[in-house]
Amino acid sequence: MNDTAQIFEQGEYNFAYLDEQTKRMIRRAILKGIAIPGYQVPFASREMPMPYGWGTGGVQVTAAILGKDDCLKMIDQGSDDTTNAVSLRGFFEKTAGVRTTFETSEASVIQTRHRIPEKTLREDQIIVFQVPIPEPLRFLEPRETETRKMHALEDYGLMHVKLYEDIAKNGHIATTYAYPVKVNDRYVMDPSPTPKFDNPKIDQMAALQLYGAGREKRIYAIPPYTKVKSLDFEDYPFEVQKFDKPCGLCGAENVYLDEVILDDKGGRMFVCSDSDYCEERRADGHLGPMAADPAAHQFGATQAEETAR
Amino acid sequence: MNAFPTTDPLLQVHNVTRYYGDRIGCADVSFDLWPGEVLAIVGESGSGKTTLLNCLSTRLAPTAGAIEYRMRDGTMRNLYQLTEAERRLLMRTDWGFVHQNAAEGLRMNVSAGANVGERLMAVGERHYGNIRSTADDWMGRVEIDSDRIDDDPRSFSGGMRQRLQIARNLVTRPRLVFMDEPTGGLDVSVQARLLDLLRRLVADLGLSVVIVTHDLAVARLLSHRIMVMRHGNVIESGLTDQVLDDPREPYTQLLVSSILQV
Ligand SMILES: Nc1ncnc2c1ncn2[C@@H]1O[C@H](COP(=O)(O)OP(=O)(O)OP(=O)(O)O)[C@@H](O)[C@H]1O
Numbered sequence: 001m002n003d004t005a006q007i008f009e010q011g012e013y014n015f016a017y018l019d020e021q022t023k024r025m026i027r028r029a030i031l032k033g034i035a036i037p038g039y040q041v042p043f044a045s046r047e048m049p050m051p052y053g054w055g056t057g058g059v060q061v062t063a064a065i066l067g068k069d070d071c072l073k074m075i076d077q078g079s080d081d082t083t084n085a086v087s088l089r090g091f092f093e094k095t096a097g098v099r100t101t102f103e104t105s106e107a108s109v110i111q112t113r114h115r116i117p118e119k120t121l122r123e124d125q126i127i128v129f130q131v132p133i134p135e136p137l138r139f140l141e142p143r144e145t146e147t148r149k150m151h152a153l154e155d156y157g158l159m160h161v162k163l164y165e166d167i168a169k170n171g172h173i174a175t176t177y178a179y180p181v182k183v184n185d186r187y188v189m190d191p192s193p194t195p196k197f198d199n200p201k202i203d204q205m206a207a208l209q210l211y212g213a214g215r216e217k218r219i220y221a222i223p224p225y226t227k228v229k230s231l232d233f234e235d236y237p238f239e240v241q242k243f244d245k246p247c248g249l250c251g252a253e254n255v256y257l258d259e260v261i262l263d264d265k266g267g268r269m270f271v272c273s274d275s276d277y278c279e280e281r282r283a284d285g286h287l288g289p290m291a292a293d294p295a296a297h298q299f300g301a302t303q304a305e306e307t308a309r
Numbered sequence: 310m311n312a313f314p315t316t317d318p319l320l321q322v323h324n325v326t327r328y329y330g331d332r333i334g335c336a337d338v339s340f341d342l343w344p345g346e347v348l349a350i351v352g353e354s355g356s357g358k359t360t361l362l363n364c365l366s367t368r369l370a371p372t373a374g375a376i377e378y379r380m381r382d383g384t385m386r387n388l389y390q391l392t393e394a395e396r397r398l399l400m401r402t403d404w405g406f407v408h409q410n411a412a413e414g415l416r417m418n419v420s421a422g423a424n425v426g427e428r429l430m431a432v433g434e435r436h437y438g439n440i441r442s443t444a445d446d447w448m449g450r451v452e453i454d455s456d457r458i459d460d461d462p463r464s465f466s467g468g469m470r471q472r473l474q475i476a477r478n479l480v481t482r483p484r485l486v487f488m489d490e491p492t493g494g495l496d497v498s499v500q501a502r503l504l505d506l507l508r509r510l511v512a513d514l515g516l517s518v519v520i521v522t523h524d525l526a527v528a529r530l531l532s533h534r535i536m537v538m539r540h541g542n543v544i545e546s547g548l549t550d551q552v553l554d555d556p557r558e559p560y561t562q563l564l565v566s567s568i569l570q571v
């Protein structure tokens with residue numbers, strides 16, 4: 001448990017920290033966001049007992065939608081046990097007393113930074129994204145008045161200027177994170193900061209997607225089963241990252257892999273970024289090419305141990 | 310008096326007036342602009358040239374008066390009654406605007422190719438190869454080497470930046486281009502080359518141009534017709550050669566004689 005969570009041991013707090021009026025205000029913003037898929041709804045973002053970089057936007061959205069019976073999963077970089085995930089989970093355990101889980105299929109609400117679970121989400125689940133910079137046009141147009149007008153007029157040529165630059169400088173579209181999409185044939189949206197590998201998952205997703213940006217005071221949403229298209233050129237179509245090896249531990253293919261350093265002699269392997277997914281596969285008996293390697297085995301065991309805690 | 314009497318006017322300006330508070334920017338300006346015509350607006354500093362140009366190009370709403378433009382479909386539209394979407398489309402397809410300071414008209418942090426290609430992408434071009442080859446072609450037409458296509462304009466000289474700005478504007482084949490002192494601030498030899506290029510492009514493309522300049526030599530070289538402004542008013546106008554060779558207004562005479570001494 002960290003300092004943030006300890007604050008809440010000292011007194012009684014409203015369920016999920018925020019007062020009911022604030023939650024209603026946030027829910028109104030969420031409903032508006034759902035009604036206009038991909039549109040950035042301004043909201044009166046509150047000070048939260050954590051720094052902005054920690055995902056205060058996502059936390060406020062989660063706080064506004066959480067009910068007593070919900071089961072919460074908290075992911076950071078695909079993992080449930082990084083500092084950020086641990087402390088945010090602790091925050092909701094303290095302030096809302098809800099059940100929490102590492103298992104994707106168990107969760108009714110999943111709050112994430114970076115990754116979308118590999119396991120297909122269902123209609124009865126909601127995924128909440130922590131967003132640092134919600135405005136996809138910011139890169140080339142810093143004026144807020146202008147970007148707002150561009151959204152209103154569906155004036156999105158600039159997004160392709162950015163992709164053009166990418167190809168001109170790199171020979172291909174080198175954007176790998178925060179890859180811009182067009183939602184429901186209307187609003188261009190930044191799914192930041194997820195890797196573009198996850199873009200296909202947000203297209204026609206069964207679960208409701210909510211995006212919260214605390215510092216920038218914006219909420220946006222993608223309702224279930226909405227068309228989400230990644231921007232591209234006819235002659236440079238959108239492609240996800242390809243990994244030439246399967247996961248070293250569980251052998252999974254077509255999943256997003258992270259590189260892990262095993263020792264100081266240059267030993268490394270690629271493993272599932274979604275640690276819950278990886279462990280479940282190993283528990284089911286799937287073995288990757290590195291599973292027998294002692295250092296790799298040790299790494300996997302530590303991961304499983306933390307999950308079990 | 311005009312050189313293009315047989316067609317319909319492209320732009321009709323009726324009593325355009327712009328105040329800045331109590332101060333007059335420009336007052337009661339009326340004229341017609343014909344397809345393929347180059348009109349120079351000249352006058353001393355503060356005479357209202359930029360104010361008028363900005364009113365014409367919908368960048369600055371007039372306090373009074375009306376401006377009508379013949380759209381590509383032939384209909385005459387009041388510019389200040391266009392929707393914002395129509396206005397934007399007009400500005401990036403049928404019009405161009407060349408700023409004195411190229412940095413205002415370019416995106417300095419993206420490549421030359423993207424600068425030229427932006428308008429194409431804005432109107433829906435989605436084939437990278439086509440965009441790039443069109444950009445390359447236009448860079449050639451403004452005499453910028455192909456191998457600079459991926460360089461930022463920051464690394465360009467003043468003259469190159471200005472030429473790039475022109476290419477960026479012309480790529481959609483506009484019919485009307487506004488220019489505010491396009492050769493201002495450049496070395497004399499660079500100016501000469503740019504003027505030469507402008508003159509050629511304007512003739513090749515049959516462009517209509519409204520160009521603001523306080524350099525009568527620029528007006529002489531580029532324009533068919535000239536309007537002389539003073540204190541916000543148009544005090545004399547006519548065919549460029551006539552006005553410059555035989556100015557009627559004492560102020561114009563002064564302007565012409567002072568330039569001849571330079
Ligand atoms: N934004 C403004 N606010 C107040 N007054 C202005 C503004 N812009 C221009 N003016 C005034 O309007 C008058 C015409 O200015 P304008 O910039 O149109 O002249 P100009 O002929 O373009 O001059 P220059 O050759 O120096 O560019 C001047 O008296 C100027 O001081």
Ligand SMILES: [Mg+2]
Pocket residue numbers: 358359360
């Ligand atoms: Mg001026």
Ligand SMILES: [Zn+2]
Pocket residue numbers: 247248249250251252271272277278279281
């Ligand atoms: Zn795995």
